[in-house]
Amino acid sequence: MLVSALLFTGCKEQLKEEVYSQLDPKTLFSSANGIERVLFSAYSDAQISGNFGGNLWFQEEWTCDQLWETGGSVNLQAVVMLAFTWDASYPTQWTGLWNNCYYSIRNCNLVLENIDQSPVDATTKDRLKAEARFVRASAFYILYTEWGAVPLRLTTTGDNAMARCTDAEMLAFLEKEFTETTDVLPNNGEISGYQYGRATKGAALGYLTKFFLNTRQWQKCADASKKLMDLGKYQLWPDYTTLFAVENEEKQKESVWVYPCSPLTPGNEFINGSFPPEYKSKVDGSYPFLSNMRNWARMDRIKDSFFNSSDPADKRKNVIVTQYINTAGKTISLLNQDNTRSFKYPPDPNAVANSHGNDLAVIRYSDILLSRAEALNELSGPTQEAMDLIQMVRSRAGLTLPLVLANFSKETLRARILDERGWEFFGEKLRRQDLIRHGKFISSALARGIKNADDHHKLFPIPQTEINANPLCKQNPGY
Secondary structure, X not given: OHHHHHHHXXXXXXXXXXXXXXXXXXXXXXXXXXHHHHHHHHHHHOOOOHHHHHHHHHHHHOOOOOEEEEOOOOHHHHHHHHOOOOEOOEOOHHHXXXXXXXXXXXXXXXXXXXXXXXXXXXXXXXXXXXXXXXXXXXXXXXXXXXXXXOOXXXXXXXXXXXXXXXXXXXXXXXXXXXXXXXXXXXXXOOXXXXXXXXXXXXXXXXXXXXXXXXXXXXXXXXXXXXXXXXXOOXXXXXXXXXXXXXXXXXOOOOEEEEEOOOOOOOOEOHHHHHOOXXXXXXXXXXXXXXXXXXXXXXXXXXXXXXHOOOOOXXXXXXXXXXXXXXXXXXXXXXXXXXXXXXXXXXXXXXXXXXXXXXXXXXXXXXHHHHHHHHHHHHHHOOOHHHHHHHHHHHHHOOOOOOOOHHHOOHHHHHHHHHHHHHHHHOOOOOHHXXXXXXXXXXXXXXXXXXXXXXXXXXXXXXXXXXXXXXXXXXXXXOO
């Protein structure tokens, strides 16, 4: 009885623990460091990386005309995406993406609601506000490109049930947030100790450019891209084949916005599905498979129709593996089987199991150049400036023979720009939006034999879990 009494007393005392995990705005937001802790969590939730992010990244690519997949557990998702048979309940990764975006939005709202009471200086406070608004807008932009207008939650208070905003309201919000943060956020290298991967003026202008491009606001797209170019902070990396290598991440000035990856955190896992079976190295011995790496059953493949569509002299083809040495020392060809592999993100020698450290490109300077060229063409038809912008990207790819202005109409240059974007950005989660903007997303699917593809597939279904939890949030038509 005595032992039992002592044990019971001890348990009671142990249960009287002080709770440290609850958010106390009075202390958490009392310093720039505390504010940044919440803000960095928002950054993390708005980034699509790791295994979860890689699946989401490829789900969009599988709806297009360049990549496909076989093998591994992810093939269950690939099959429905390739066949346009997805629905509100599957793939389930959509629920995670929806939730992560709103976690990010919530944390940004927390910063914006509490920062004014903080004793940090006014300049720092303004910058942190701008960062929170930028990250929140980037999360809403992800939601918009997947599902269209969504509930516009701009406060942590209020009812959980909320109707979707109108398309006009969402467009106005995104334009306002990205425009106004551009005036406050710092340029690259402007603030000592400002960590790599945090929001910058260029990043806000980059998102503004892409937002105007994909919503076909041509003059605003041309203006935003020109402002970014005039910053003088970005330029094309001379070698496309090494642009995405870990060792060049902070050397090159082409990346306008990236999702930073590390082998020690949810990193870049693209290469694991690109390794062919029993891969040892490329034929020239480069990119050897090391014991710290993983080769998945999942096989991420490139379609021959895309591989064969570009100029044979295009150096961008050099990041595509067409043959390799296997573990038995034999040379294996991948050509003419819809089976070539993207090594755009090359293996990281310091990978930790599935995680490689290659940052994921979200907006690159080449995208800004081609976006401006497209906007100029839509505004005025072919111009020499548009041709010069396209040629800058082509020249880096070794295609030095310039395109001739007189050979193009607005329609033929529009088609050429879509092709140039396909060759430049394959596997970078841009193709779906490009095809939708050019009015070719559904027609391309029909041409591939996907007879059930129709206009409602231009938006994905809002996750059924959200529809169940929020009765005011109405499902997209067709689902």
